[in-house]
Amino acid sequence: MLLLVLSLLLATPVVVVISSVFFPAGDIWAHLFDTVLTRYVRNSLLLMAGVSVGVLTLGIFPAWLVTVYRFPGSKVLEWALLLPLAIPAYIIAYTYTGMLDVAGPLQSNLREAFGWRYGDYWFPEIRSLGGAIAMLSLVFYPYVYLLARAAFTEQSGSVMEAARSLGCTKRSAFLRVALPLARPAIVVGLSIALMETLADYGTVQYFGLSTFTTGIYRTWNGLGSSVGAAQLSALLLGFVFILLSLEAWSRQQSQFFNTGARNRPSDPGTLQGLSLCLAYAVCVLPVLFGFIVPFLQLLFWASITYDTILTSDFAGYLVNSVTLAALTASAALGLALFIAYGKRAFPSKVSSVSARLVGLGYALPGTVVAIGVLVPFAWFDNRLSEFMIANFNYNTGLLLSGTVFILIFAYLVRFLPIALNTVDAGLAKIRPSMDEAGRSMGLGPAALLRRVHIPIMRGSLATALLLVFVDVLKELPATLLLRPFNFNTLAIRTFELANEERLADAAGPALAIVLASLIPVILLSRTLRQAGEAPSSLPQASLPSDENR
């Protein structure tokens, strides 16, 4: 019951958005159909298609190489490939535009060196659909990488050996055995990346691309129709729902189990010559372009403005950001454990439907989610205040709105799905016979959790904790709208300066976000290696669907 209430509570923002379809929006839709809607849909679809190709390419191949082969540096690459996760999407867009734009140093120097003028030479336009695809792929591929690597590691070595003994080369074993086995995990990673893509506003707005997301803002801010904007959001949700249902269906279609105990492939292969060079290219390029290059650019900008960055306020932003991230990550983990156990004990149709609704919030632009959170909270606060005044002549005012509480709630709406699916997956791997064995030795439920389950799921739990931590550090729109007075974070500071096109000034706080995220990312990869655990424990932030496991 408590479980149900909790899930429904977390699903309210999405319900608020969906309920907008029952309100009249005037002739907004006629206008949108006649003018811009086709473009919004086309650009969003192209963006998603492009990012799909990008994240799959950048994610799967390095995951395969670092899992199956050993070469100098492969251990470092194993975690370094996660680093782009630490860079907010709009920040990478700003850094590359700063370098590659027509007025940037690269093109300026080319013009100077060869005496060219603009138009004399061809240069790819960074602020384009292609550019946006590249930017988003570079920061979102780690989701696919994380899941793919997990799946590859989990695959029993004996399966691969069987494949080899049946005459497969390593390459054909990859294509015909490993890849199909890993497909469910990869699709989950892809769906996370695509939801992030749909929710992205900063990059597409800066690049001047009209997508569904920018359309939602334009309808709200420009056309002044919040109902129209909410209805556009509802349409987006419908689309995401179809996407996720397809994903769930595909998982159902391809269910594989490793029958034997998991063991590492007996012979981590080695690579030589051309293959080694290729392997380096495949594994190093994503890190180079997804992390090192933008990091260096930020460092360069920060070096120009360092004296204005390290003010006394800066420490405050850092503390606020890290505290919020840590609080939310812990809350998300606790709730995820609670819900996952609840579902294990009392499976019900309603809780699974509400869990699906919660999951949808991940694809909405953050501001839409934030307003969806504010609507029920403000309503509750005002009703409570009326009641208290009428009965006790005491005004409670806005008890919850405008506090850190509502902020953390909004984060949970956005990011709990990641934690939940991660924990769910970890839990699903624990056989009921383990519980029975524990109980037969006299362990109560709490002791069972502490002494049996948590040690087994350590990797999953760390993943959930750290993914939510990093996501909250980067989060902007909900923080902007829902924070209390005089409360600032690194992400807000970065955004406000970048929004005024003061990139050099924005570099300092941006760098702090990256550095603060770096620590958990490294910790995550170490924990995963120590736990030797796995892979499927990684986030399945899509539709949690019990029936598939």
Add this chain to the structure above:
Amino acid sequence: MSLATCAALIAAGCVSAAEVNVYSARSEELIKPALDRFSEETGIEVNLITESADALIRRIELEGSNSPADVLLTVDAGRLFRAKEAGILAPLESEILTQRIPAAYRDPDNQWFGLSLRSRVIMFDKSRVSADEITSYEDLADPKWKGEICIRSSGNIYNQSLLASLIEHLGEEATEAWAKGLVANLARRPQGGDRDQIRAAVAGQCKLAVSNTYYLAGMLNSSVAADVDVAKQVGVIWPNQADRGAHMNVSGAGMIKTAKNPNEAQQLIEFLSDDYAQQWYAEVNNEYSVRADIPVSATLQGFGSFKADQLNLEALGKNNEAAVRLADRAGWQ
């Protein structure tokens, strides 16, 4: 609030300090120093949150009568108008404000007041264009500039306000024709911010860029050498000097209807219009004062003097939706 003020207040026996709550669409960097100064002068504590104006207006609406907001600050007149339409502002009868601020830059019902001025002007690459080649916004649609104009997206509020002012002066039909002409003249799909348009002009991608005045001024004073270099190569054209004058916009303030601290709110808005604050606006962000008696910053003096459009800025808000629809129809992304 500084420690000294705190101590002074406690010494004065004023334990629970007076306060005022500000919802600001102006970024923290560009408002907090002035608010701090206000606290120092008056002992009134200022609580601040920043966010886009539309989100703040929505938040105030949802918070209802319990909203803590006393003052709303925005960076354009259109949003102040929208706040008034939403019914969240209260009229403020202040002789100080009505005397200091010209009628064009405040609400006819005194629900909002412009506090700093900026103009949206045409900038040109001095090496390839001479200052007399273009004289008005209307000229931007002249086919002779085909492929030579850089301007950001019409999703940006400053472009929406420019369109809204044109709708008021020329009518909707003529403005739509103008927007189509402008789109046909664009050097590239609209992208980036105002500074990006200026940079693109100097890089040779276009000859003309449309930008707010303070962006160019900000580049001239930038800590990034390349920006200063670019900005020096650009000239400013004040449009429509022979007729109605250059399009103006304000950043401004209004008091919230449900304000719990109306006196402090009024004090704050009056403070923001006084000599000190007006000079601060001019110096820190290179904006023009709404008052004629305040000197413009040294950087802005370099742009020359100009005739400003006297249109009451309420029109920018009224025509905003029509402007966006028109831009959609004209294909201005």
